[in-house]
Amino acid sequence: MKLNRRKWAAVCVFLYLGTYLAFRASHIELWPKDGKHYLIFPKDQLWIYYFYRPLTYVDSKLTSLQFHIGLLQP
Numbered sequence: 001m002k003l004n005r006r007k008w009a010a011v012c013v014f015l016y017l018g019t020y021l022a023f024r025a026s027h028i029e030l031w032p033k034d035g036k037h038y039l040i041f042p043k044d045q046l047w048i049y050y051f052y053r054p055l056t057y058v059d060s061k062l063t064s065l066q067f068h069i070g071l072l073q074p
Contacts, residue, residue, distance in 0.1 A: 020055045023048070028065075036066050043070030 027040050039056070041049040049069055056067050 017055070020052050023052065024059070038066045038068045040071065041067065041069045 024039055029038050029040050030036075031038055039059075041052075046069070059065055060067065
């Protein structure tokens, strides 16, 4: 099966969005101090933060979700 460039681009975008949504669903924390939800990026794997950074801008505007690298400190 031979895919043209548009199909490859669509597959890549679908995978990028899908993996972000899966990561987002498994890394959200509610911080009781301010009552806001935060998406926590692992401190020891900053590449994940930089890989998904473009989507975090859109996500923040649409959902008011906050972002943090490493665990939140009380």
